[in-house]
Amino acid sequence: MGRFRIKVYLRLRPSDKPSPFIHIQPTSSTVQIDDDKHAGGGPPKNYTERRLFRFDGIIQSSSQEAVFDECAKGVVEDVLTGYHGTIFAYGQVGSGKTFTMTGETKTFIYCGLIPRCIHRIFEEKESKPAAEIKVHVSYLEIHNEVIYDLLAKREAASQITTLEEDGTVEFRGLTRVLCTTEEQALKLFFEGERHKAVAVHPLNQVQVSSRSHCMFTLYVERHAGMASIPEKTAAKLNLVDLAGFGQSKGIEFSEQSKKEIVNINKSLIFLEQISSFRFAQFVQELNTNAIINKLLDPTYTRRKYERQISDLKQELALKDALNGRTDIAYDLTDEMKSELRARVNDFLLQDAEVETIPVDNLKQVREIFKLFREAQMTMLAKLEVLQKELRVTVDVPMMKESITPTLEEEVGVGELDNQGFHVGVAPVNARPDSIDGIPSKMNVNIDDVLASTLFDQQMEAPKKVAPNREKKNKAFIYFKHHTSEGNEYENFLKETRFVLRLKRKLAQELCNHINEVKFDIANLNKDLKEFENSHIFENPDVTNVDKKVSTTTRLQVMKAEYRRDFNALNKVKHEILAIQQKVKSCKQNILEFFYKWLDESDMEDVASSNFEGVSANI
Ligand SMILES: Nc1ncnc2c1ncn2[C@@H]1O[C@H](COP(=O)(O)OP(=O)(O)OP(=O)(O)O)[C@@H](O)[C@H]1O
Numbered sequence: 001m002g003r004f005r006i007k008v009y010l011r012l013r014p015s016d017k018p019s020p021f022i023h024i025q026p027t028s029s030t031v032q033i034d035d036d037k038h039a040g041g042g043p044p045k046n047y048t049e050r051r052l053f054r055f056d057g058i059i060q061s062s063s064q065e066a067v068f069d070e071c072a073k074g075v076v077e078d079v080l081t082g083y084h085g086t087i088f089a090y091g092q093v094g095s096g097k098t099f100t101m102t103g104e105t106k107t108f109i110y111c112g113l114i115p116r117c118i119h120r121i122f123e124e125k126e127s128k129p130a131a132e133i134k135v136h137v138s139y140l141e142i143h144n145e146v147i148y149d150l151l152a153k154r155e156a157a158s159q160i161t162t163l164e165e166d167g168t169v170e171f172r173g174l175t176r177v178l179c180t181t182e183e184q185a186l187k188l189f190f191e192g193e194r195h196k197a198v199a200v201h202p203l204n205q206v207q208v209s210s211r212s213h214c215m216f217t218l219y220v221e222r223h224a225g226m227a228s229i230p231e232k233t234a235a236k237l238n239l240v241d242l243a244g245f246g247q248s249k250g251i252e253f254s255e256q257s258k259k260e261i262v263n264i265n266k267s268l269i270f271l272e273q274i275s276s277f278r279f280a281q282f283v284q285e286l287n288t289n290a291i292i293n294k295l296l297d298p299t300y301t302r303r304k305y306e307r308q309i310s311d312l313k314q315e316l317a318l319k320d321a322l323n324g325r326t327d328i329a330y331d332l333t334d335e336m337k338s339e340l341r342a343r344v345n346d347f348l349l350q351d352a353e354v355e356t357i358p359v360d361n362l363k364q365v366r367e368i369f370k371l372f373r374e375a376q377m378t379m380l381a382k383l384e385v386l387q388k389e390l391r392v393t394v395d396v397p398m399m400k401e402s403i404t405p406t407l408e409e410e411v412g413v414g415e416l417d418n419q420g421f422h423v424g425v426a427p428v429n430a431r432p433d434s435i436d437g438i439p440s441k442m443n444v445n446i447d448d449v450l451a452s453t454l455f456d457q458q459m460e461a462p463k464k465v466a467p468n469r470e471k472k473n474k475a476f477i478y479f480k481h482h483t484s485e486g487n488e489y490e491n492f493l494k495e496t497r498f499v500l501r502l503k504r505k506l507a508q509e510l511c512n513h514i515n516e517v518k519f520d521i522a523n524l525n526k527d528l529k530e531f532e533n534s535h536i537f538e539n540p541d542v543t544n545v546d547k548k549v550s551t552t553t554r555l556q557v558m559k560a561e562y563r564r565d566f567n568a569l570n571k572v573k574h575e576i577l578a579i580q581q582k583v584k585s586c587k588q589n590i591l592e593f594f595y596k597w598l599d600e601s602d603m604e605d606v607a608s609s610n611f612e613g614v615s616a617n618i
Contacts, residue, residue, distance in 0.1 A: 005286070006283050006288065008056055008283055008284050009058070009059055009071050010053075010055045010280070011058075011060075011062075011100055012058070021034040022034075029058050030053065030058075033052075033053070053277040054284075057071070063109065064112060064113075067100065068113055068116040071113070072087055072113045073120070075087055076117050079218070079220055079235045080133075080235075081235075082222075082235050083291070083292060084238075085235070085236075085237045086238040087117075087239050087240070088240035090276065098241055101113050101114055101240075102114055102115070102193070103115070105190065113239060114239045115186060118182055118189065121220060121237075130223070134178065134221040135178070135180075135221075137189070138176045138216075138217045138219070139214070139215070140215050141192075141214045141215075142215075143213075147161070147171065149174055151175040160173045189216055192214075213241070214241045215241075217237065217238050217239070218236065218239070220234070221234045224294065231294055232294065233293055234295045235292075330361050337367060340358070340367055341371055343356055343358070344357060344375070349560050349564070374553070377550075382520060382557075382558070385520060475598065476594055480594075489589060489590040490590070493586045503575050504576060507572045507576060510565050510568055511569065514565050517561050517565065518562065520558045524551055524554055528551055
């Protein structure tokens with residue numbers, strides 16, 4: 001990238017009455033102007049204001065060729081290297097803009113910059129065939145603030161619009177013609193000239209005056225670098241002939257001309273306000289960031305990447321072979337994806353260990369992450385439903401009541417559902433609505449029950465001596481805490497009861513969760529029925545199909561969860577029964593030993609003892 005300054009040249013039209021207010025100094029490329037504000041005819045003033053303007057060059061009485069060499073040649077050479085370039089002429093009406101840009105085209109020595117730029121570009125094209133230079137041209141005119149395509153077929157609408165993108169302006173629909181010869185390009189330029197809007201202007205009586213801004217553009221594409229690297233540069237050269245601006249004071253114009261002048265002056269308002277020289281000074285201060293515009297042939301780029309991919313594949317195969325990794329498939333087929341899904345599902349349902357999921361390559365890893373994300377989404381959706389339920393504080397028995405009919409329609413253990421999923425639904429009478437002896441809500445303290453049972457039995461026990469009830473209670477407590485046998489049984493009973501409490505808590509939690517899952521299953525079944533009724537496969541809609549797939553997946557997960565918890569509950573239920581049995585026999589044993597101990601003790605002592613330190617409260 002290079003920073004360039006816009007160069008400004010002053011070309012003076014030969015005149016037989018040079019202005020006494022303008023002092024040209026060609027050696028220093030400066031112009032001094034005596035800005036006599038009243039030179040136009042006002043009352044005489046005693047002073048004049050002097051201004052100095054500096055240019056990159058002042059052209060006076062120079063040939064058209066010299067003008068090209070000084071002002072345009074460098075720009076064209078840059079375009080041939082790949083930099084965009086623009087040359088534009090501006091100034092008052094009749095100041096010589098068209099003469100400079102177009103010139104007299106019948107004789108080459110009078111030709112202006114546009115034919116000379118065309119000539120130079122085609123000269124390069126012909127002298128360097130290896131560069132494969134391609135030239136396109138376009139020609140547009142802005143007249144009365146409307147853009148016209150001067151190369152469009154006349155019968156077609158030639159009006160075009162602009163498109164601004166990334167700071168550049170594109171002309172949408174502008175005709176670009178490929179030219180293989182200089183003659184072709186010149187012919188198109190002259191054709192465009194004929195289509196321009198021109199009229200006689202009172203300040204430019206000699207020939208027709210340009211009533212519009214015109215831009216002839218040459219698009220140059222050429223090979224750059226070595227022949228093996230088909231890199232191209234693509235630059236454009238804009239050659240602009242602006243409409244003349246000027247004072248209309250004291251000059252008679254037709255209505256149409258007045259309208260045109262308003263529009264020309266409006267579009268050149270900047271020039272109008274600061275005058276040509278001031279504008280030149282301003283433009284000189286601007287810097288541009290110029291870059292070479294490179295194009296890469298897409299076919300070459302594709303081939304290059306294909307070659308790179310092929311090399312990398314070979315490299316990978318070699319690395320795999322060296323590491324003893326054979327038959328690694330780097331492209332996942334649908335079958336492989338289904339297999340991966342099954343493995344991930346098994347892992348998530350705790351039916352398989354993580355090692356069963358194959359991780360051989362990046363694609364597999366990505367697919368696995370995708371599957372985990374899907375599972376996560378399913379769980380989140382489920383959680384959302386659960387949270388909603390919690391918000392409305394659904395009571396467990398109510399839930400059971402509302403969903404039981406749906407599940408009762410399903411028959412037997414291990415039935416297949418309509419998704420081909422093994423439901424594994426237990427018969428209604430075998431379902432874990434509650435566990436025998438365990439209410440859905442554990443409000444009863446089992447130890448209280450056991451304690452009262454114990455003493456009911458105690459009361460029924462044979463009584464050799466009948467100490468009063470309170471004393472007997474105290475004796476029983478004394479036996480448990482102060483005799484080795486009693487102590488041992490008491491501790492064992494305590495431990496067993498603790499385990500029983502834990503198991504019951506677990507059973508209660510499982511019971512609650514199963515009911516929640518049942519509720520989910522009922523809702524998901526309902527959703528699926530709605531999908532089926534809406535015939536989504538006859539009128540597939542991606543969103544609906546996705547929803548159905550997601551609902552089916554969630555249903556499968558829920559059913560698997562139901563089956564898992566139901567089995568776990570059954571297991572816990574059996575454990576509870578066994579522990580209850582253990583507690584029962586332990587209680588019997590402790591009573592037997594208590595009565596035996598009581599038998600062997602001195603009854604009078606027992607009857608008269610106060611069992612100091614023993615609380616009667618069991
Ligand atoms: N350097 C020059 N040497 C000889 N003749 C010139 C020169 N510059 C301009 N002329 C003549 O002056 C007349 C007006 O010039 P030209 O039409 O190029 O002005 P213009 O600025 O393009 O005017 P407009 O704004 O009206 O289009 C033409 O006849 C042209 O041949």
